[in-house]
Amino acid sequence: ASVLNNWSLAKNPILAVLELAKLLGIEKTCKEEIVEELRSISAMDITIAFQNFKIGSDEGPDSDLIDSVFKPCIEVDLEGQPAFLTKSPLLLLKSGNFNKVPCIIGSNNIEGAVLQHVVENFYSNFEKYNENVRLLVPRELARKDKLSEGIGHQLLKFYLDGEEHLRADT
Known part of the structure; x- marks a missing residue:
């Protein structure tokens, strides 16, 4: 995958968090308060709510073909934790200001399995x-x-x- 693909970066990550929080009965909008309430909910309850979550792949004319709900986003510091990704991947690549590490290229026999829903639903979309x-x-x-x-x-x-x-x- 490439960081330059449409689907690789969350456009507005707080919307997904707010929707999931609402499914769990959390009505707050402050990020810190939402995180605090999520910490008090069992992993099983969060998983069940996530299964009922509307995945954005079919939402609206501007939605991406492949759209995972939770994915990397441009961050700000939260609760004193430094952000990992503070600028868009394109800007970082163009600036040259990133860790240059050896690239490993490979393949696997089921890499495209994640896209099976695209094949199955393409003609309807x-x-x-x-x-x-x-x-x-x-x-x-x-x-x-x-x-x-x-x-x-x-x-x-x-x-x-x-x-x-x-x-x-x-």
Whole structure:
């Protein structure tokens, strides 16, 4: 995976925390108070609430194809703990200010298993890409909606032999 993919960084992580907290009967909005209440709830209760959680992959026209609820985000210090990721991955890569470590490249035989739901549900969801071709463009490649839309249309035309819309048979 790449830190530059649309789905790799939480856009607004507090929303997921607030929704999960609400499922657990926590009505507070202060992060510190939510964390404190979550600490008093059993792991089993949190797991059950999480199973009822709405996963963002099908929510709204701007949702990503792959969208895990809890994933890395740009952080601020919390409870005196230093933040791990304080700038966007793209800015860090461009600045060169990161630990240069050897890269290990490999593969496994079930790496794509996490994406099985995409394969199973693609034909019921492909219309969202026709409605919003910007979803086809990595968010860090083009930050302006107009530019992303143009690139999205170019990608469709290129990969679909001049066609401008996905269909069930493409």
